[in-house]
Each structure stands twice: as structure tokens, then as C-alpha cells.
Amino acid sequence: MDVIFCFVIAGNAAVIKYEEKAPKQAFQNGSGALYLKPLVPRAHAHLLKTPPKDMLLSPKFSLSTIHVRLTAKGLLRNLRLPSGLRKSTVIFHTVEKGRQKNPRSLCIQTQTAPDVLSSERALELAQCKTKCENQSRVILHLKQLLSSGNTKSEALTVVIQHLLSEREEALKQHKNLSQELVNLRGELVDASSTCEKLEKARNDLQTAYEGFIQKLNQQHQTDRTELENQLKEFYMVEYKKLRDIYSEEAEKYKTQLQEQLDNLNAAHETTKLEIEASHSEKVELLKKTYETSLSGKEIKKSHEKEKKLLENLLNEKQESLEKQVNNLKSENDALNEKLKSEEQKRISREKANSKNPQVMYLEQELESLKAVLEIKNEKLHQQDMKLMTMERLVDKNTALVDKLKRFQQENEELKARMDKHMTISRQLSIEQAALQESLEKESTVNKRLSMENEELLWKLHNGDLCSLTRSPTSSAIPFQSPRNSGSFSSPSISPR
Incomplete structure (x- = not known):
């Protein structure tokens, strides 16, 4: 419808x-x-x-x-x-x-x-439809072109406005820069005039400065000569004082060091003798104790090894001390040779510079002071080395004393162990004697039982019935002996 x-x-x-x-x-x-x-x-x-x-x-x-x-x-x-x-x-x-x-x-x-339409109307309707569709497409295309044209025109207007604004800004900047150039030119003129004035003032100051420097150089030379003379006089006085003081101090240090060395050597020898005596006594005591003990041979071997090690250590220390003494002697010889060479050089210099006696005197005193200072420094260094060696020896002695104390403690512990072993061996010997007695008793009981068994067997073979009635009563008493022997032997086995 x-x-x-x-x-x-x-x-x-x-x-x-x-x-x-x-x-x-x-x-x-x-x-x-x-x-x-x-x-x-x-x-x-x-x-x-x-x-x-x-x-x-x-x-x-x-x-x-x-x-x-x-x-x-x-x-x-x-x-x-x-x-x-x-x-x-x-x-x-x-x-x-x-x-x-x-x-x-x-x-x-x-x-x-x-009911039936003509074919012409249908064709016309179809043509109209196609035309309408084509026209609608054309209209849509035109709309798209218009929209694109509008967007392009808007973009062009935006670009033109931007360029105009940039042009206005550039013109403003050009005006500002031109004004700045004018100002800078005026400043350059002022700066050039001030530079010329400053150059003139600098030249005047330079001339005044050169004259002032010449005056100062003359005053400095005069002051320098005066100070040199004063210093030479003061140096001579101080040199004499220092030489006397150094000689006194050197003698004091020598005496003190010799006393310290003598005391240390005496203390070392006394401690060494005491240690050797105590060690020999302990060795003899240990020998006696170890000879009586069961395991004395092994302990003797270990003790002998330790003794050899200690002897080797003592020998090595003695050798090291001898080497140090030899080194010190060689250093002393080298120092003496240096002193001789310096004296020869000094004599040669005195001969060469005999024309100026004052200069020679000052140089000789300087060289002598230098030599004295070097000798004292070397002596102080040697004394420091000796003190270091003595401190090392003292440390080694303390270490040896500590080792001896340890060995003494170990020996005491070994003695305590030996005492324990002796007590245990005595207990074991007592237990062995008790066991032997119990074994002898058991052997006697076993012999009795064997005899009784033989008698019983003989009676069984012979057919004596009366003896069978008597045998249990007689055999009841000896059969209790193994129980008693077992009860007696049981406590002796427990210590094991």
C-alpha cells in the first residue's frame, strides 16, 4: 500500500x-x-x-x-x-x-x-534518480572545494598578518639599533680622549717611578754591606759558642751511651747465665722424671729437639750480633777515612786560598763546622742504630723468657700427666693382682669340678646308684663357687 x-x-x-x-x-x-x-x-x-x-x-x-x-x-x-x-x-x-x-x-x-504502468515513466524516473545522485555528488565536491579554499585563505591571512607583525618588530629594532650606534659613537669619542689623558699620566708616573727605584737601589746596597759586616761578626761569636756546646754535649752522650751499653751487656750476660742455669736444672729434673716414666723416651726426644732448636736460635742470634758489630766497625772505618779525606781537602784549599786570610779563615771555620755537624749526625745515627739493635735484643730476650715460661708450664703439665699415669698404672697393677687371685681360685674350682665329673662318670659306668644319691649333696657346695668367683671378678673388670 x-x-x-x-x-x-x-x-x-x-x-x-x-x-x-x-x-x-x-x-x-x-x-x-x-x-x-x-x-x-x-x-x-x-x-x-x-x-x-x-x-x-x-x-x-x-x-x-x-x-x-x-x-x-x-x-x-x-x-x-x-x-x-x-x-x-x-x-x-x-x-x-x-x-x-x-x-x-x-x-x-x-x-x-x-495496474500496468508504461515503460517510459519508469525509464524517466530512473534517469531523474541518476541525475539527482550525480548533482548531489557535484554539490558535495563543490562544498569540499569551498571548505578547502576557505581554510587556505584563512591560512594565507594568518601568514600575512604574521609577516606584517615581524616587519613592524624589525623596523622597531632597526630604530633602536640606530639610536644605540649614535650613543656608542659618542662614547667612543669620550673614551679616546680619556685614554690619551691616561697615557700622559702613565708616562709621568713611570719617570717618577724609575727615579725612586734608583734611590732605593742605592740605599739597599749600603744597607746590605752594613748587614753583611754585622752578620760576619755575629757569626764568629755564635760559632765559637756552638762549637763549645756541641763538644760538651758529644762527650756527655758518649759517656751515657757507653754506660748504657755496659749495663745492657751486663744485664744480658746475667740473664743469659740465669736462663742457662735454670734451663740446665730443668733439663736434669726432666731427665730424672722422664727416665722413671713409661713414655719418657718420646718426651726426651721432643725435649732434645726443642733444646736443639733453642740452641740453634741462640747461635743464630749470636751470629747476627757479631755481624752487626762487624758492620758498625766497618762504618767507623769508613767515617775515619772520610774525615781524613776532608782534612786533606781542607789543607789543599788553605794552600790555594792563602792570599785572602779573612776569607780563608771563614771558609775553614765553615768547613770545620760542617764536618763537626756531619760527624755528630753520623754518631747520633750510629747511636740510634745501636739503641735499635739493643731494643731488638731486649725484645728477643723477652721472647726467649716467654718461651722458657711456656716450656716450664708444659713440663709441669707433663709432670702432672706422668703422676696421673703412675697412679693409673698402680691401680691397674692392683687390679691385675686381684684378677690373678680370682683366676687362681677359679682354676682350683674348675679342677675340683673336673675331678667330681670324672668320679661321676666312673660311677655311672660302674652302675653305683647309691653314689648318685650322695653326689648331689656333695656337689651342691662346690657349684656355688663359680657364682662367687664371678661376683668377685666383676668389680675388677670395671676400671678397664
Whole structure:
């Protein structure tokens, strides 16, 4: 069933064709329900006013004429089609504005056509549809071109505005720079004038400075000669004082060091003799104790090894001390040779510089002071070395004393162990004697039992029944002896 709506809104006519597939005759709208009149089946809609072909291509056929507002209470905006209706074609007509039409000229025309339409009408409709589609495509393309042209023109305007603003800024900067150039030129003129003035002042100051420096050099030379003379006199006095002081101190240090060396040697010898005496006594005591002990041989061997090691250590220390003494002697000889060579050099210098007695005297005194200082430094160094060696020897002696104390403690521990072993051996000997006695008793009991068994066997072979009745009474007493022997021997085994 076909339904045709015809509206005239704002000077435009519209025809909308719907086809019905379901038998529903009414549908809901946003404002209310619309009831359609039933038409003859298979009826087709035709246009009230077919627009000419030139109208679509005319200039009046623009976007403003095509755009149709459907504002009649939202009739077509909120139109809800039923499930049986299908939208087929929508055609818009343009009406001249000069004509006056009533707003109530909405008419719904339904015409009943014959059952068979002519083929020409169908072809014309198809051609119109294709033309409309082509024109809509052309319009869309034109819209796109317009939008792109608008965007390009807007971009060009933005670029031109930006360039104009940059040009204005550049002009402002040019003006500012020109003003700065003028100011800088004036400053350059002022600076050049000030530089010339400063150069003149510098030349004047330089001349005054050179004259002042000459005066200062003359004063400095005079002061220098006076100070040299004063220093020479002061040096001579101080040199004599220092020489006397150094000689006294050197003698004091020599006496002190000799006393210390003598005391250390005496103390070392006394400690050595005491250690050797105590060591010999301890060795003899250990020999006596180890000879009586069972494991004395092994302990003797270990003690002899330790003794040999200690003797080797003592020999090595003695050799090292002898080497140190030889080194010190060689150093003394070298120092004496150096002193002799320095004296020869001094004599040769005195002969060469005999023309200037004052200079020679000063040089001799300087050389003698240097030699004395070197000798004292060497002596102090030697004394420090000797003190270091003595400290090392003292440390070694303390280490040896500690070792001896350790050995003494070990010997005491070994003595305690030996005493324990002796007590244990005595206990074992007592237990062995008790065991031997118990074994002898058991052997006697076993002999008695063997004799009784032999008697019983002989009686059994002979068939004496009376002896059988007597034998249990007689054998009851000796059979208790193994129990007693076992009870006696059990405590003796427990110490093992």
C-alpha cells in the first residue's frame, strides 16, 4: 500500500513516498498518532509538480533553496516509521517567492493508477534518480572545494598578518639599533680622549717611578754591606759558642751511651747465665722424671729437639750480633777515612786560598763546622742504630723468657700427666693382682669340678646308684663357687 505526503513549507514543496508491507494503518509520532487512508493496492505515487531538468542546474538551485526546514511541531524530525513502511524517494520542489499560497495548502493526494504502468515513466524516473545522485555528488565536491579554499585563505591571512607583525618588530629594532650606534659613537669619542689623558699620566708616573727605584737601589746596597759586616761578626761569636756546646754535649752522650751499653751487656750476660742455669736444672729434673716414666723416651726426644732448636736460635742470634758489630766497625772505618779525606781537602784549599786570610779563615771555620755537624749526625745515627739493635735484643730476650715460661708450664703439665699415669698404672697393677687371685681360685674350682665329673662318670659306668644319691649333696657346695668367683671378678673388670 502506497502513502504520499505533500508539504509546502517556506515556499518549497516536498513529496515523500512510503510503501506499506504490513497491514498496520496507524503509527505514533512525537506529537500524536497519524491515521492514513487506505488506498487501492499496488498504487504508485506521482509528482504533483515535476521539476524541469534545467531547474536543477540553474543558479537559483543553491544550498539555500535545497535546505528545507521541517519545523512543523517536529512532525518529520521525530517521525517514527512503523515496521511495515519503507522510505523510497524524497523529491524537493522550488516555488517562486512572488506567489502566495495558503499555509493550509497541505494536501494529501492519492490517485489510483492502472495496474500496468508504461515503460517510459519508469525509464524517466530512473534517469531523474541518476541525475539527482550525480548533482548531489557535484554539490558535495563543490562544498569540499569551498571548505578547502576557505581554510587556505584563512591560512594565507594568518601568514600575512604574521609577516606584517615581524616587519613592524624589525623596523622597531632597526630604530633602536640606530639610536644605540649614535650613543656608542659618542662614547667612543669620550673614551679616546680619556685614554690619551691616561697615557700622559702613565708616562709621568713611570719617570717618577724609575727615579725612586734608583734611590732605593742605592740605599739597599749600603744597607746590605752594613748587614753583611754585622752578620760576619755575629757569626764568629755564635760559632765559637756552638762549637763549645756541641763538644760538651758529644762527650756527655758518649759517656751515657757507653754506660748504657755496659749495663745492657751486663744485664744480658746475667740473664743469659740465669736462663742457662735454670734451663740446665730443668733439663736434669726432666731427665730424672722422664727416665722413671713409661713414655719418657718420646718426651726426651721432643725435649732434645726443642733444646736443639733453642740452641740453634741462640747461635743464630749470636751470629747476627757479631755481624752487626762487624758492620758498625766497618762504618767507623769508613767515617775515619772520610774525615781524613776532608782534612786533606781542607789543607789543599788553605794552600790555594792563602792570599785572602779573612776569607780563608771563614771558609775553614765553615768547613770545620760542617764536618763537626756531619760527624755528630753520623754518631747520633750510629747511636740510634745501636739503641735499635739493643731494643731488638731486649725484645728477643723477652721472647726467649716467654718461651722458657711456656716450656716450664708444659713440663709441669707433663709432670702432672706422668703422676696421673703412675697412679693409673698402680691401680691397674692392683687390679691385675686381684684378677690373678680370682683366676687362681677359679682354676682350683674348675679342677675340683673336673675331678667330681670324672668320679661321676666312673660311677655311672660302674652302675653305683647309691653314689648318685650322695653326689648331689656333695656337689651342691662346690657349684656355688663359680657364682662367687664371678661376683668377685666383676668389680675388677670395671676400671678397664
